[in-house]
Amino acid sequence: MEAEAVAKRLREDGTEDNGAGGVSSIVEDGKTMDCISTVIPGWFSEMSPMWPGEAHSLKVEQILFQGKSLYQNVMVFQSSTYGKVLVLDGVIQVTERDECAYQEMITHLPLCSIPSPKKVLVIGGGDGGVLREVSRYSSVEVIDICEIDAMVVDVSKKFFPKLAIGFEDPRVSLHIGDGVAFLKNVPEGTYDAVIVDSSDPIGPAQELFEKPFFESVARALRPGGVVCTQAESIWLHMHIIEDIVSVCRQIFKGSVNYAWTTVPTYPSGVIGFMLCSTKGPAVDFMHPVNQIDENDSFNKAKGPLKFYNPEIHSAAFCLPSFAKRIINSETG
Numbered sequence: 001m002e003a004e005a006v007a008k009r010l011r012e013d014g015t016e017d018n019g020a021g022g023v024s025s026i027v028e029d030g031k032t033m034d035c036i037s038t039v040i041p042g043w044f045s046e047m048s049p050m051w052p053g054e055a056h057s058l059k060v061e062q063i064l065f066q067g068k069s070l071y072q073n074v075m076v077f078q079s080s081t082y083g084k085v086l087v088l089d090g091v092i093q094v095t096e097r098d099e100c101a102y103q104e105m106i107t108h109l110p111l112c113s114i115p116s117p118k119k120v121l122v123i124g125g126g127d128g129g130v131l132r133e134v135s136r137y138s139s140v141e142v143i144d145i146c147e148i149d150a151m152v153v154d155v156s157k158k159f160f161p162k163l164a165i166g167f168e169d170p171r172v173s174l175h176i177g178d179g180v181a182f183l184k185n186v187p188e189g190t191y192d193a194v195i196v197d198s199s200d201p202i203g204p205a206q207e208l209f210e211k212p213f214f215e216s217v218a219r220a221l222r223p224g225g226v227v228c229t230q231a232e233s234i235w236l237h238m239h240i241i242e243d244i245v246s247v248c249r250q251i252f253k254g255s256v257n258y259a260w261t262t263v264p265t266y267p268s269g270v271i272g273f274m275l276c277s278t279k280g281p282a283v284d285f286m287h288p289v290n291q292i293d294e295n296d297s298f299n300k301a302k303g304p305l306k307f308y309n310p311e312i313h314s315a316a317f318c319l320p321s322f323a324k325r326i327i328n329s330e331t332g
């Protein structure tokens with residue numbers, strides 16, 4: 001979806017595009033460090049046409065890295081309250097303090113829903129956090145990751161070693177390239193699970209929210225295989241979610257469910273996941289079939305889970321009434 005289309009969609013929702021154009025700013029001594037104007041000096045404020053009229057801010061201790069890759073602006077700063085923060089094109093991707101809520105949920109919701117996952121593909125996820133979580137499964141034999149931006153991997157290895165440790169698992173093969181193209185070359189029925197850890201549908205991740213991509217994912221999965229994709233916020237993006245649910249219901253002939261979690265530094269403080277399975281052995285996403293052995297020697301995370309547990313797994317599928325009405329109306 002084009003940036004302008006996203007903004008238009010949001011305007012149709014009764015809100016207004018603030019004209020910020022998807023940029024965010026750090027203001028120091030009255031001078032902007034990274035694009036636009038004014039919020040609070042010494043603070044990072046996250047603005048985007050995807051969440052018009054609001055901007056969550058974090059106090060900046062120090063900017064640690066600023067670069068421009070082939071695809072996007074990449075920045076790392078030390079915040080006062082959330083540790084180091086990774087920002088792509090002005091949008092927060094990871095903070096050291098709350099990354100566990102996102103990485104654990106996007107990984108364990110799908111992988112705990114099928115018995116003995118063996119072959120896993122991660123699209124995006126160049127910070128390594130999802131790999132770290134996949135490494136907890138001793139049943140897994142192959143972990144492929146396709147990340148478009150090598151700079152994200154390099155920056156994570158330098159500034160986020162607790163996430164990038166995921167790359168040290170010998171089962172991991174890193175492919176730098178376009179996830180859409182990668183999937184087209186995958187033999188049919190290869191993977192038990194695909195995890196799409198993308199940024200928002202403005203910029204390099206745009207195609208990962210479109211129907212042809214979901215068709216390729218379905219083709220790459222074995223019968224009864226599962227996909228979990230980043231699926232935005234019920235508070236901000238119900239129209240986007242509605243579209244994704246509708247596309248997924250056309251393509252995935254097993255289960256199609258929406259789950260969500262809290263991530264304080266993401267816009268609106270929550271983010272969702274689309275979980276689908278292909279036709280084949282039935283998958284009941286709401287009732288996990290695997291327990292994670294936190295002491296497993298395969299486990300690169302080297303520590304207990306911080307967020308995920310079987311109770312929060314099932315609870316993640318309970319939706320507020322306004323979202324339930326819209327998402328369930330897509331079930332037909």
Ligand code: SPD
Nearest residue numbers: 092093125127129198199
């Ligand atoms: N609005 C930001 C959503 C970012 C989701 N992807 C984060 C990548 C963490 N591995």
